[in-house]
Amino acid sequence: MNMTMTQKIIAAHSGTDSVAPGDLVMADVDLVLGNDITAPVAIREFPKFGHEKVFDRRKIALVPDHFTPNKDIKAAQQCAAMRAFAGEQGILNCFEVGHDCGIEHALLPEKGLVTSGDLVIGADSHTCTYGALGAFSTGVGSTDMAAGMSTGKVWLRTPAAIKVELKGVPRRWTGGKDAILALIGMLGVDGARYRSLEFTGDGVATLSMDDRFAMANMAIEAGAKNGIFPVDSRTLEYLREHGARQPAVFEADADAKYESTVEIDLGKLEPLVAFPHLPSNTRRAADARDVTIDQVVIGSCTNGRISDLRIAAEVMRGKKVASHTRCIVIPATQKIYLQAMEEGLLKTFVEAGCVVSPPTCGPCLGGHMGILAAGERCVATTNRNFVGRMGHVESEVYLASPATAAASAVAGRIATPDEMEGGMK
């Protein structure tokens, strides 16, 4: 049948046996996601679709994470509008700050709300994160979210595919973030535009789920519609642990058609940094040691998960953040926050001179909790480094892994994690 994983999931949700690249289909959705920025626009549009109630109150997730805890009155009004809509509609998965909340793309998998084979749309571009679980998930806008909430459907153009063959085992201090930065560097920020990124190869098995989440998360930064990983024993274990619904496992056909193939040898990865102002401006961190920095952010929907915090703490343990540098650590969800507390990671961060923030997207998009002044530079484990992304238009963001970000916080300049192993304070 010549179909990729993505194409098979789209076909299965469109009542057809097969789809080909370019086919327009009307697909059923398993989950519709919105946040405190995008949902208010969708809620305003919702009545225009002519249905009083949402198509299924179990299949909508509303997450206040961008400007929360509410940064100002307008942000508070947006959360209030979302909360009121969830109440009126009886939406089951509307989360609340402090209770069980967090950054949407860390939270939904943690809550078991996405399973393998699902078709998910979300009014947030990083909705592609759930491809790590073998689901088709893609970012849409607020009108599509409103249509999805009303009808349970979304129109999709079936994407052609790029095969990303992963081989080898990542070396110490490198991982999923370096792999995806390497890929975006190779493809460019529009190199996968309208395509799916189909990750495959022996290297997949060597990547933790958190690594896979970070990689699928940044598929959009190469312009991709989605990024997707095959389902293996690690995926199934994750789904079981998090109480997800029964997975539907789709595998690419042996003769699936790919427009091109890109190979990444995980064993040859080095710590990478994406220079301003595009995620594709990747360089070896080792070649950027002259870049002094004012701030480090460790968190976000890309790298705010427990294994990210563990590796950052491992780098920082017993060391101090450079005196001219501020380091902000943001556990992505309440559960991760608690786990990091129990494991002593937060103690390590605070003793090193970091500030630990409540779960929020906050500084990643220049919202709050760590905005940059003119001329300031930040190393961040986030996903975008566009002009003005984290604050002033003359500020700069350098994207890196948690290990590289932690090392850079200690050094006060871009640094590689292995530099921290020689007892440097």
Place this chain on the structure above:
Amino acid sequence: MKTHGIVFKYGDNVDTDVIIPARHLNTSDASELAAHCMEDIDQSFVGKVKRGDVIVAGRNFGCGSSREHAPIAIKACGVGCVIAESFARIFYRNALNMALPILECPAAAQEISAGDEVDIDFESGTIRDVTTGRTYAATPFPPFMLELIAAGGLANYLCGKGGGR
């Protein structure tokens, strides 16, 4: 359906963070968003843009965030069309869903200059640079998309067709 206006020209990878910076996303009011449109790459844009004017840009226009606030801001400024070599896919959906006409036309995107006066006919996909006298053919919208744009976007269009559930 037509538009006629003056061209504002930008480069490749104009992202949604510069179209409408996230610090302004604590509102979804179109006129408030319009007041900050493009301010991180062109502070003079909002003061100069007039109804019917046209944005012309390079590759991958609208990349980045899924914020529909980006096309909302552009449309509320009065922009009649965005022409680019290519569009990022979420922006493409969002723009059409809220009835901001956008045309992919590499030749026009490369050759038309800032300040040129252009005429665009959406039924035929014809872009005419009045200043240089050159004409470009973009792929015209199919009839349903023209209807959708005329209706003011996906919601109004589907509502007129019974909600689409």
